[in-house]
Amino acid sequence: MLREDVKNTLIKVVGAERYLDRIEELACYGYDSYLEESLPEAVIFPLSTEEVAAILPIAGKHKIPVTARGAGTSVCGAPIPIQKGIVLCFSKMNRVLELNTQDRYAVVEPGVVNGDLQKNLTPLGFFYPPDPGSINISTIGGNVALNAGGPRCLKYGVTMDYVLGMEVVLPSGKVVNLGSKNIKDVTGYKLSALFCGSEGTLGIITKIILRVVPLPETARTIMVSFGNLDNSAQAVSDIIGSGILPVAMELMDKVTISEIEDTLKLGLDTEAEGTLLIEVDGMAETCEREMARIKEKVKEHGAVSLTEAATADDRENLWKARRFAYPVFAKIGPDIITEDVTVPVSQVPSMVRKIREILNKYKVMAGILAHAGDGNMHPLIPVDRSNPEEMAKVHRAIGEIFQAAIPLEGTLSGEHGIGLAKSEYLPLVMDENTREFMTVIKRAVDPDNILNPGKFV
Numbered sequence: 284m285l286r287e288d289v290k291n292t293l294i295k296v297v298g299a300e301r302y303l304d305r306i307e308e309l310a311c312y313g314y315d316s317y318l319e320e321s322l323p324e325a326v327i328f329p330l331s332t333e334e335v336a337a338i339l340p341i342a343g344k345h346k347i348p349v350t351a352r353g354a355g356t357s358v359c360g361a362p363i364p365i366q367k368g369i370v371l372c373f374s375k376m377n378r379v380l381e382l383n384t385q386d387r388y389a390v391v392e393p394g395v396v397n398g399d400l401q402k403n404l405t406p407l408g409f410f411y412p413p414d415p416g417s418i419n420i421s422t423i424g425g426n427v428a429l430n431a432g433g434p435r436c437l438k439y440g441v442t443m444d445y446v447l448g449m450e451v452v453l454p455s456g457k458v459v460n461l462g463s464k465n466i467k468d469v470t471g472y473k474l475s476a477l478f479c480g481s482e483g484t485l486g487i488i489t490k491i492i493l494r495v496v497p498l499p500e501t502a503r504t505i506m507v508s509f510g511n512l513d514n515s516a517q518a519v520s521d522i523i524g525s526g527i528l529p530v531a532m533e534l535m536d537k538v539t540i541s542e543i544e545d546t547l548k549l550g551l552d553t554e555a556e557g558t559l560l561i562e563v564d565g566m567a568e569t570c571e572r573e574m575a576r577i578k579e580k581v582k583e584h585g586a587v588s589l590t591e592a593a594t595a596d597d598r599e600n601l602w603k604a605r606r607f608a609y610p611v612f613a614k615i616g617p618d619i620i621t622e623d624v625t626v627p628v629s630q631v632p633s634m635v636r637k638i639r640e641i642l643n644k645y646k647v648m649a650g651i652l653a654h655a656g657d658g659n660m661h662p663l664i665p666v667d668r669s670n671p672e673e674m675a676k677v678h679r680a681i682g683e684i685f686q687a688a689i690p691l692e693g694t695l696s697g698e699h700g701i702g703l704a705k706s707e708y709l710p711l712v713m714d715e716n717t718r719e720f721m722t723v724i725k726r727a728v729d730p731d732n733i734l735n736p737g738k739f740v
C-alpha cells in the first residue's frame with residue numbers, strides 16, 4: 284500500500300473510484316501471460332493525458348515505480364510491476380478519437396483494443412494491418428510498447444511501420460508530441476520509433492496516430508501438408524526467395540496439429556510432419572497468379588495434400604487451427620511459455636530442425652508454431668511452474684534454442700519483446716556498447732528510474 288498522504292494526493296487527481304488498493308483488486312494487475320507475478324501497491328485508471336501528467340511527478344517525487352498496463356496479454360512479463368508501486372491501467376482510456384480515410388490515419392487513445400479499431404475501420408473499407416493473435420483483447424498502447432506483430436505482418440509490416448506519431452508523458456510530467464498525421468515526415472529524430480518496443484520504460488503513451496490502409500479486394504487461402512518438416516520449412520524459404528510475398532505463411536509441426544485436432548476435431552491431417560497455412564491478398568487476378576505459383580512451389584517440395592478455401596467460411600475454418608494453437612497448448616499447461624526466436628527466412632529450415640532436436644534432447648513436450656514467412660518461431664511449451672526440475676530443464680532448452688539462433692544471425696524476439704523473460708539473454712544479441720547506449724537514453728529520460736524498473740534496461 285502506498286503511504287496515506289501519497290494515496291490521498293493521487294486520489295485528488297483521479298477520484299477514489301479510479302484508485303484501487305485492496306489486495307483482491309491488486310491481484311488482478313500483478314501478472315500477464317508469462318509465468319511471474321508481483322502485486323502493485325495501487326492501480327490507477329487514468330482518463331486523460333492531464334491526469335497522467337499529474338500522476339508521474341507525484342510518483343517521481345516519492346520514487347514510486349510506475350508500470351503501464353494495457354490488457355496484460357504480454358507473454359514476456361513486460362507489464363508485471365516487479366518493483367511494485369503503481370500500475371497505470373489504460374483500459375478506460377479507450378476512445379477512437381479520429382478516423383480519416385482520405386489522409387489515411389486513425390487517432391486513438393492507448394486503451395483501444397486492436398480488434399475494436401478494426402471494427403471501426405471495416406465499414407470504411409480500411410484496416411490497420413498489425414494483427415497479433417491477441418487482437419480481440421490487446422490494446423494499441425500495449426501493441427506499440429511491444430512493437431507487436433502478427434500473421435499478416437509478413438506482407439504488411441509490424442506495429443512500428445504504422446505509427447505516424449504519438450503523444451507521450453515523460454516521467455517529469457512534460458507532454459511531448461512525436462511525429463504527425465503526415466504519411467511522410469522527416470523532421471528531426473524519429474522519436475516515435477524509440478517508444479515502439481520501449482515496454483513502458485521511457486514514457487507513458489497517451490495518444491497514438493496510426494497509418495491505415497485500404498482493405499484488399501480479395502484473399503485466397505490454402506492449407507498444405509508435408510510428410511517431412513524440413514520440406515515444409517524449405518517451401519517457405521523458397522516461396523519468399525522466388526519473389527512472392529504472401530500475407531501470411533504460418534507453419535505448424537506435427538505435435539501442434541495433433542494437439543489442435545485432438546481438441547477441436549477440425550479434420551486436420553495429423554499424419555503430416557509439417558503444415559503450412561498460406562494466404563495471399565490483393566486484386567483477384569494477382570491472387571490467382573500468386574496462388575498458382577505457390578501451389579507449384581509446394582508441390583516441388585513434396586506437399587502431400589492441399590486444401591483450398593472456396594468461401595469466407597472455409598477460410599475462417601482454415602485459420603481456426605492456427606488461431607486456437609495457443610489456447611490448446613495453454614490448456615495442456617497448467618502454464619505456458621510462448622517462445623519467440625527469430626532468424627532470417629533462409630535459415631528457417633535449419634532453425635526448425637534445431638528447435639526440434641533441442642526439444643527432443645531435453646524431452647520437452649512442445650509444439651512448433653511459426654510466422655515462418657518472416658522467420659519468427661514460437662515454440663509453444665506447456666509447463667508447470669511449480670515444478671522446479673521441469674522448469675530448470677525447460678530453461679536449459681530455451682537457452683540452447685537462443686544459442687542456436689545466434690550463428691544463424693537470428694535474434695531473441697521477433698514480436699513479443701524482452702520483459703522479464705529474456706533480459707538475461709540480451710548480451711547474446713546486443714554488445715556492451717549498445718546496451719550502454721540504451722542505458723544512457725533511459726537515464727536521460729527517466730533519471731529516477733521510475734518507469735517499469737527492473738526490466739531489460
Ligand SMILES: Cc1cc2nc3c(=O)[nH]c(=O)nc-3n(C[C@H](O)[C@H](O)[C@H](O)COP(=O)(O)OP(=O)(O)OC[C@H]3O[C@@H](n4cnc5c(N)ncnc54)[C@H](O)[C@@H]3O)c2cc1C
Nearest residue numbers: 353354355356357361416417422424425426428432483488
Ligand atoms: C493468445 C495470445 C496471442 C498473442 N499473439 C501475439 C502475436 O501474434 N504477435 C505479438 O506480437 N504478440 C502476441 N501476443 C502477445 C501480446 O498480446 C502483445 O505483446 C500485445 O501487444 C500486448 O498488448 P497489451 O495491451 O496486452 O499490453 P500489456 O501486456 O498490458 O503491456 C505490454 C507492455 O506495454 C506497456 N504499455 C502498455 N500500455 C502502455 C502505454 N500506454 N504507455 C507505455 N507503455 C505501455 C506495458 O508497460 C508493457 O511493458 C499474444 C498474446 C496472447 C495471450
